[in-house]
C-alpha cells in the first residue's frame with residue numbers, strides 16, 4: 001500500500017553489477033540513521049540481493065490482516081524491507097517467470113505490502129529498462145513525490161548503458177534526482193587513500209552533458225559491505241569516509257526535496 005508513502009526513490013542502472021543494491025541499502029540505512037521512516041523494496045525478481053546484503057537471508061515474510069508485513073531491521077520499525085528473496089528457499093533458487101507473472105508479482109509488491117507511514121520508500125530495481133520497470137513506473141503515478149537516482153561506474157560501457165536509462169526516465173516522466181558514480185577508485189581501509197583503478201570522471205561528465213545533478217563518487221570500500229551485513233550505516237560507523245560524505249549529502253538533498261514538496 002503506497003497511500004501513506006511520502007516519497008519514492010527509484011535506484012536504477014543501465015547495467016548489472018554496478019552497485020545498485022549497495023547504493024539502495026546504504027541509502028535506506030542512512031535515511032533511517034537521519035531519523036526518517038524508511039521502506040526498502042527489492043523488485044529485482046531475478047537477482048534479489050537485498051536480503052543477502054543486509055544479512056536477512058533466513059527471514060520470512062508473512063501475511064498480516066492489512067497485507068504483507070515487511071521484515072524490520074530494528075525494534076522501532078524505522079526500516080522495513082521487502083524482497084522476492086524472502087519467498088525463495090535459497091539464494092540460488094531461480095525465478096523463471098514470463099512477463100505477465102513478473103508484472104503481477106511486482107503489482108502485488110507495490111499494492112499489498114503494509115508499509116505503515118513512510119517518509120521514503122527506496123526501490124531497488126533490476127538492471128536495464130525491462131517490463132518490471134514499466135510496471136513500477138505505471139504504479140507510482142499516485143505518489144506525490146517520486147524520483148530516480150542513476151548508478152553508474154566510471155567505465156565507458158556502463159556510461160553508454162546509463163544514457164539509455166536516462167532516456168527511459170525522460171520518456172516515462174520520472175524526474176531524475178541525479179547520477180552517482182560507484183566503484184570510483186579503491187579506498188584503502190587502513191590509510192583511507194583512494195586509488196583510481198579504472199578511468200574516472202565518467203559519471204560527472206555524463207551528468208554535465210545530460211544536465212543532471214552529480215551526486216558524488218563512491219569508492220570501492222570493503223568496509224561498507226560488512227557494515228550493511230550488520231544493518232549499520234557508513235554515516236554512523238565511518239563518519240570520515242568518502243562513502244559517508246556522499247550519502248549524507250544525498251540525504252540532505254532528499255530531506256530538502258521532501259520539505260519543499262518538489
Ligand SMILES: Nc1ncnc2c1ncn2[C@@H]1O[C@H](COP(=O)(O)OP(=O)(O)OP(=O)(O)O)[C@@H](O)[C@H]1O
Pocket residue numbers: 013015016017018019020021022023044047049126127182183218219220221222224225
Ligand atoms: N562501493 C562499493 N564498495 C565495495 N564493494 C562494492 C561497492 N559497490 C558494490 N560493491 C560490491 O559489488 C558487488 C555488486 O554490487 P551490487 O549487488 O550492489 O550491484 P547491483 O548493480 O545491484 O547488481 P545486480 O545487477 O546483480 O543487482 C557486490 O558484491 C557488492 O558488495
